[in-house]
Amino acid sequence: MAQVVIRNLNKKFDNEVHAVKDVNLEIRDKEFVVLVGPSGCGKTTTLRMVAGLESITSGNVLIGDKVVNDLPPMDRDIAMVFQNYALYPHMSVYQNMAFGLKMRKFERAEIEQRVHAAADILGIHELLQRKPRQLSGGQRQRVALGRAIVRHPQVFLFDEPLSNLDAKLRVQMRVELKKLHDRLGTTAIYVTHDQVEAMTLGDRVVVMKDGLVQQVGEPLELYNTPANRFVAGFIGSPAMNFAAVTVSDGGGALWAGNDGLRIKVPAPLSNRIGAYVGKPLTMGIRPEDLRIANGADPTDLSFGAVVEVVEKLGSEILLDVKVGGGSMVASVEPTTLTKVRDQVRLAINPDRLHFFDNASEAAI
Amino acid sequence: MIEGAKWKRWVFFYIPLAVFIFSLLFPFYWMIITTVRPDAELYRPWNAPNYTPFWTTRPTWEHVDYLLSETLFSTWMLNTMLIALASTAISLFCGLLAGYALSRLKFPFAGSLGTGIFVTYLVPQTLLFIPLADIIRNFHLGDTPWALILTYPTFLIPFCTWLMMGYFKAIPKELEECARIDGASRFKAMIYIIFPIAVPGILSAGIFAFTLSWNEFIYALVFLSSPEQKTVPVGVTSELIRGDVFFWGPLMAGALLGSIPVAMVYSFFVEHYVAGLTGSVKG
Numbered sequence: 038m039a040q041v042v043i044r045n046l047n048k049k050f051d052n053e054v055h056a057v058k059d060v061n062l063e064i065r066d067k068e069f070v071v072l073v074g075p076s077g078c079g080k081t082t083t084l085r086m087v088a089g090l091e092s093i094t095s096g097n098v099l100i101g102d103k104v105v106n107d108l109p110p111m112d113r114d115i116a117m118v119f120q121n122y123a124l125y126p127h128m129s130v131y132q133n134m135a136f137g138l139k140m141r142k143f144e145r146a147e148i149e150q151r152v153h154a155a156a157d158i159l160g161i162h163e164l165l166q167r168k169p170r171q172l173s174g175g176q177r178q179r180v181a182l183g184r185a186i187v188r189h190p191q192v193f194l195f196d197e198p199l200s201n202l203d204a205k206l207r208v209q210m211r212v213e214l215k216k217l218h219d220r221l222g223t224t225a226i227y228v229t230h231d232q233v234e235a236m237t238l239g240d241r242v243v244v245m246k247d248g249l250v251q252q253v254g255e256p257l258e259l260y261n262t263p264a265n266r267f268v269a270g271f272i273g274s275p276a277m278n279f280a281a282v283t284v285s286d287g288g289g290a291l292w293a294g295n296d297g298l299r300i301k302v303p304a305p306l307s308n309r310i311g312a313y314v315g316k317p318l319t320m321g322i323r324p325e326d327l328r329i330a331n332g333a334d335p336t337d338l339s340f341g342a343v344v345e346v347v348e349k350l351g352s353e354i355l356l357d358v359k360v361g362g363g364s365m366v367a368s369v370e371p372t373t374l375t376k377v378r379d380q381v382r383l384a385i386n387p388d389r390l391h392f393f394d395n396a397s398e399a400a401i
Numbered sequence: 402m403i404e405g406a407k408w409k410r411w412v413f414f415y416i417p418l419a420v421f422i423f424s425l426l427f428p429f430y431w432m433i434i435t436t437v438r439p440d441a442e443l444y445r446p447w448n449a450p451n452y453t454p455f456w457t458t459r460p461t462w463e464h465v466d467y468l469l470s471e472t473l474f475s476t477w478m479l480n481t482m483l484i485a486l487a488s489t490a491i492s493l494f495c496g497l498l499a500g501y502a503l504s505r506l507k508f509p510f511a512g513s514l515g516t517g518i519f520v521t522y523l524v525p526q527t528l529l530f531i532p533l534a535d536i537i538r539n540f541h542l543g544d545t546p547w548a549l550i551l552t553y554p555t556f557l558i559p560f561c562t563w564l565m566m567g568y569f570k571a572i573p574k575e576l577e578e579c580a581r582i583d584g585a586s587r588f589k590a591m592i593y594i595i596f597p598i599a600v601p602g603i604l605s606a607g608i609f610a611f612t613l614s615w616n617e618f619i620y621a622l623v624f625l626s627s628p629e630q631k632t633v634p635v636g637v638t639s640e641l642i643r644g645d646v647f648f649w650g651p652l653m654a655g656a657l658l659g660s661i662p663v664a665m666v667y668s669f670f671v672e673h674y675v676a677g678l679t680g681s682v683k684g
């Protein structure tokens with residue numbers, strides 16, 4: 038068990054592609070940290086530098102209290118699960134799981150005991166004599182996990198381990214991974230581009246973009262108080278609605294408005310956006326913070342919209358609506374009766390409004 | 402399989418297949434027929450009344466007997482076998498390591514080195530044998546098996562290297578990375594993971610190298626002179642064609658017997674060999 042510290046980590050490929058830029062992270066002992074971000078943002082590269090598979094251009098990686106920059110992968114006491122599982126095709130499941138222990142010169146009895154213990158945890162006892170090609174995707178995934186846990190490493194590294202599974206199996210394995218981590222308590226770094234996976238698995242989530250860390254925080258922290266427009270749009274599904282608005286002063290309050298809406302900014306927020314009066318801003322509101330307005334809703338916290346698409350998901354209905362020149366998505370009660378081209382009034386939850394600076398994209 | 406009407410299957414599948422099989426197998430059939438045809442029939446003019454080019458009514462072993470008793474054929478077979486095995490072993494060993502290095506290690510000029518090796522493979526033997534003859538003479542290796550064992554790798558190593566390079570590149574690099582995280586050094590990962598997976602590729606490189614050296618003609622013709630040192634292709638053609646007289650029967654018997662070991666090697670490894678050519682690494 039160990040903490041992992043990443044200090045000012047940089048990676049340049051061939052002195053051209055700057056894939057990882059000044060990443061700083063402190064991963065505590067027993068913590069499950071998820072790196073998430075769009076394709077090509079440098080997640081895998083960061084993970085591979087921790088594993089020792091990629092050289093470090095500058096910065097430090099510490100595992101435990103030791104700088105491991107120059108240690109080969111085998112001496113870092115880590116285990117990695119790859120996206121394509123990387124099971125050794127010519128070895129049986131048992132041999133696959135035992136390989137790491139054999140290389141480290143464990144006693145036969147100890148190897149056997151550990152492999153069987155891991156097989157018990159993952160429920161793959163009856164597969165031990167099979168070859169990888171005789172396994173289904175989910176079973177391969179378990180074997181790859183088993184191969185990682187038999188070694189009792191200090192840190193687990195996962196690179197999109199679930200992305201080759203079908204949707205249902207992915208959800209199931211996600212739960213199992215979570216349980217496994219609770220049981221073993223090994224520090225883990227997990228890479229994914231799926232924000233749902235990140236939110237459900239991570240003790241903390243690191244959002245990356247273009248090699249830069251955008252925000253580090255607990256899942257709900259990212260959801261409730263995104264640091265910038267990118268994080269706000271990336272976390273949450275369906276994604277947050279953004280509207281270009283201009284701030285104006287009137288009647289003792291600040292108003293955010295454009296051609297389709299005019300919202301009275303609630304008091305705590307107006308202190309922060311006071312400096313933007315007369316200037317353009319981006320307003321963000323999540324679909325789940327919009328609802329069909331009823332008579333009791335004040336008009337300064339609601340706006341009119343025209344329904345364009347109705348997506349009935351069962352537990353909720355998503356309305357794609359047109360608001361002035363822009364469009365938004367609202368998540369409303371499944372009992373709502375609306376049809377395409379209906380005129381509706383949407384009310385917002387004023388406590389959950391977000392504002393972003395247009396230039397820096399940072400949250401205000 | 403081809404879908405649709407019956408005639409389509411005939412036109413696009415059965416007939417082309419039959420033509421293909423016929424043109425492939427006919428030379429072998431001709432070889433066998435000529436081997437067992439008595440001399441009287443062999444040299445009968447085409448317009449003779451009982452001319453039967455495609456079969457014989459009185460098969461005979463006399464040509465095979467002649468080949469085995471009157472020529473040094475068995476010695477040639479042994480020579481060829483020894484030379485082919487030795488040069489294949491050398492080439493496979495070097496090609497395996499070079500192919501691995503070129504496909505997996507990052508070092509300066511790795512790319513251009515790979516291309517360079519391929520270019521040496523393209524230099525025709527008919528050009529290369531002249532300088533090589535000089536080298537062989539300087540080392541006093543002329544007329545010994547070493548002349549061939551050491552020169553065949555000049556074209557076999559580039560060949561094996563390229564074949565193995567392609568094969569290694571097709572093996573996902575995660576396998577090796579995983580092994581190295583699991584505690585294997587690069588060398589151990591190569592021995593325990595990469596080579597076992599590459600067995601089909603290694604086999605096909607070996608078979609090709611063996612066949613190429615078994616059939617090689619120019620170097621054997623130039624570097625060997627005494628009859629008891631010769632290889633099968635050179636021995637048969639030089640001893641059984643005297644001036645403009647072709648001893649067709651023994652010649653064909655030699656060709657037939659000489660191709661048996663190659664055919665055996667092929668059929669023995671055919672499963673792996675086919676897998677090697679299609680380069681399939683199943684996870």
Ligand SMILES: Nc1ncnc2c1ncn2[C@@H]1O[C@H](COP(=O)(O)OP(=O)(O)OP(=O)(O)O)[C@@H](O)[C@H]1O
Pocket residue numbers: 050051054056074075076077078079080081082083229230
């Ligand atoms: N070996 C390499 N040589 C050059 N550039 C590379 C190399 N590996 C990755 N890159 C570049 O570095 C950047 C980050 O790549 P990385 O694989 O870390 O992305 P990622 O976040 O894991 O994306 P994905 O979700 O698609 O896996 C990309 O722009 C990629 O093109």
Ligand SMILES: [Mg+2]
Pocket residue numbers: 080081082
């Ligand atoms: Mg990746």
